[in-house]
Structure formats: C-alpha cells, structure tokens
Amino acid sequence: MQFLSVCAESAGQRLDNYLIRELKGVPKSHIQRIIRSGEVRLNKKRCKGTDRIAANDQIRLPPIRVASSHTSEPTLAIPAQEFAIVYEDDVLLVINKPSGIAVHGGSGISFGVIEQLRRARPKARYLELVHRLDKDTSGLLMIAKKRSALVKLHESIRQNHPHKVYLALAVGIWPEKVRQVKCPLLKYTGAQGEKMVRIASNPQEGQRAHTQFRVLQHYAGDRLHAVGIKALTLMEATLKTGRTHQIRVHMQSQLCPIAGDERYGDYQINRRLHKIGLKRMFLHAAELTLAHPVSGDILQLTAPLPDELQQFLHHLSVVSGQSSQQS
Incomplete structure (x- = not known):
C-alpha cells in the first residue's frame, strides 16, 4: 500500500x-x-x-504497476519543450502555441504542449491548461501555475469574461450583412470516430454559441484565379462563447469555411491553396484580454500572425476599397 x-x-x-x-x-x-x-x-x-x-x-x-517493460508498443519519450512566452508570473503562463501541436495527449496523440512543458520544467509543482486550442490553431494559450489561479480563470471563462480575438482566412467573399453568428452547436462522432460539431437543427438540443465577425481585407487576383479560387476574406472573429470548433463551424455555416481547414473546409480548395503556399489551417488566436486571477489587473496580450501566414497573404492581391467592416 x-x-x-x-x-x-x-x-x-x-x-x-x-x-x-x-x-x-x-x-x-x-x-x-x-x-x-x-x-x-x-x-x-x-x-x-x-x-x-x-x-x-x-x-x-493499492500496489500499482506504473508501466510494463514487456509491452510490444514502445513508449515514446516526451521531449522537453519550451514555447514562446507572451506573459509569465508566479501564477500564470501565456504562450504563443505553434500550429500542428496538440495542447495535450490523448485520442492517438502521445503528448502535447502541457506534457512537454512539464518535462521542460521538472521543478514546477503545478502546470495545468486553462483552456484549449485545436491542434492546427496557433496563438495565445493560457496555463495556470497554481490551482487557485486555474479556479479563478475557469470562473471567469464561465462568465465569458476573457476577450478572445482570432484571425481567420475565409474562402470566398464573406456576406457583408453578417456581423455575428448565433447558431447553437451540437457535438457528434464522425465516421472515423473523430469528434465533430455541427449546427443544431433543434436549438433546444445544441449549446448556445455566439461569434462576432469583422471583415479586415478581401483578396483576389491572378494567383488565386490560377488555381480556381475567386476570392479570400481575412476575418476578425471574437468569441462571445467558447464552444468546441465554434469559429470553424460558424464560418462554415456562412458557406465561407476557413482556408486550410481539413475537417470543416473544402478538400479540393484546400489542395489548391496548398499549391500556392498555404500549408496549414489559417486560424490564429491573436488577442487576449483578461483580469489577472490574483491582482485583478487587466492584461492585454497579443501574438502576431505567424510568419508562414504573413508570407501567404503577402503574395496575394488586395482588393482595394474593401478593407474594413464596422461591427
């Protein structure tokens, strides 16, 4: 014992x-x-x-055997990894998560950001995810360094207080009149056993979900036309609720899925975008405003658009006179 x-x-x-x-x-x-x-x-x-x-x-x-050395499947060692720090103090760590890395292990993934951070910081007594980002989403990710901070931040999230702003590239021309989407979301399991989300046909069955949208820039031109794409729209998406895959499904509901989204996007269009340089989903958690869990001071944190996304936009033609939309 x-x-x-x-x-x-x-x-x-x-x-x-x-x-x-x-x-x-x-x-x-x-x-x-x-x-x-x-x-x-x-x-x-x-x-x-x-x-x-x-x-x-x-x-x-009771006596517990932690791991068997005779297993046929070798256990993958978790590599120690630090990530770009946007903010850190005694109770809170905010990093700029790269695309392509899950936030935690599970569902066929051996390890994620939190396991790598714990390996990199063996003396840290407490490191826990405050919220999640999809594997292919980059940007601001909060990690609590004390349980008291985690509890306080979770309470804030339940009240929809943290102000989270994402940058997303929509396929097509975003409908000018659509400034917000309030479609309720319903989780289900896909054909391959993957977790999926769709708009609930019966609002009583789905979770309330609200996203505000603002058009930042339209793109068109020869580079896109050469691969059969008429236009792309750079969007600012502000979460008013924080549901799984919320921005991705809300944009899909307007027939403007996120460029490079392998789950909710257009497979053929994603292949064409890949040919002209977009190798990932174009979704980035860019801004985070929250009250510090201990001091109450307002933190305003930002993470610039990753270089690979900046470079992709740089090679597109801007449509003049359509660069903003007031929310």
Whole structure:
C-alpha cells in the first residue's frame, strides 16, 4: 500500500483527476477501476472519482504497476519543450502555441504542449491548461501555475469574461450583412470516430454559441484565379462563447469555411491553396484580454500572425476599397 497526502494547492480537485496527475504512466481506465472497486480509500472511507479532495486528506492506494517493460508498443519519450512566452508570473503562463501541436495527449496523440512543458520544467509543482486550442490553431494559450489561479480563470471563462480575438482566412467573399453568428452547436462522432460539431437543427438540443465577425481585407487576383479560387476574406472573429470548433463551424455555416481547414473546409480548395503556399489551417488566436486571477489587473496580450501566414497573404492581391467592416 502507499499513501498520498493532499497539499493545499491541490485542494478542491476531483479525486480521479488528482490521481491521474499524480500517478503518471498509469492508464486513466485503471485509476477509475481501482476507485470503483474500493481499493482507493479517502480518509479511510470508500470514495468516488467525483469526490472533491481537501488539504491534508489522506489517500490510500493499492500496489500499482506504473508501466510494463514487456509491452510490444514502445513508449515514446516526451521531449522537453519550451514555447514562446507572451506573459509569465508566479501564477500564470501565456504562450504563443505553434500550429500542428496538440495542447495535450490523448485520442492517438502521445503528448502535447502541457506534457512537454512539464518535462521542460521538472521543478514546477503545478502546470495545468486553462483552456484549449485545436491542434492546427496557433496563438495565445493560457496555463495556470497554481490551482487557485486555474479556479479563478475557469470562473471567469464561465462568465465569458476573457476577450478572445482570432484571425481567420475565409474562402470566398464573406456576406457583408453578417456581423455575428448565433447558431447553437451540437457535438457528434464522425465516421472515423473523430469528434465533430455541427449546427443544431433543434436549438433546444445544441449549446448556445455566439461569434462576432469583422471583415479586415478581401483578396483576389491572378494567383488565386490560377488555381480556381475567386476570392479570400481575412476575418476578425471574437468569441462571445467558447464552444468546441465554434469559429470553424460558424464560418462554415456562412458557406465561407476557413482556408486550410481539413475537417470543416473544402478538400479540393484546400489542395489548391496548398499549391500556392498555404500549408496549414489559417486560424490564429491573436488577442487576449483578461483580469489577472490574483491582482485583478487587466492584461492585454497579443501574438502576431505567424510568419508562414504573413508570407501567404503577402503574395496575394488586395482588393482595394474593401478593407474594413464596422461591427
């Protein structure tokens, strides 16, 4: 048997989430099983994974084998990785996440940003994602360095307080009259088992979702026409709610999917865009305004458009006289 004593920083977490973090290398399914079977005791009593733990709680665990050296699948080592820091203090870290890197492991992905950061900072007692970005989305990502900060930021997110602005490139001409989309969203599983989102046909079934849009620039010209694309529109998308794939599905609903979006975009158009230099989805978390979780001071953070997206736009022809739209 082994015993864990809960520190004040971990107080308030669900028991199962706490054990998943503490017992690195132990499958989540195994942790859930030993809790259900009664082999885990919280202060000498049977417990549930959903129970909240408090400072100085005592957790009794059965003998656990962390990993087998005889597995046929070699375990991939998690590489230590730091990322471009936009803001950091004792309780909060904000990085500029590159495209192509998941924020965490799971669903066939061995590791993500948070696992790499933990490996790069072995002395850090606490590093947890405050929110998520899609794997192919770049930009501002918040990580809490103390649980108290995480709780405060999650409370703020529930009240839709952090002001998040994204830059997205739409295929086609964005409808001039569409300044906001409020279509509710419904999650479902795709044909390959992937997580998908669509506009809910019955508003009562979907989650409320609201995105504000503003046109920044129209692009056309010979370079696009040569691959059969009439126009692209650079958009500013401001989240009023934070649902999974919200911007991607709301733009798709206006028949202007995000350029390079392999899940909700147009496959043939994406192939053509790839030929003229767009190698990724054009979605970037560019601005973040929030109250600091401890001081309450307003933080206004920005991440410039990545070089590869800047270069792609640089080689397109701007349509004059259509560079802005007031929201």
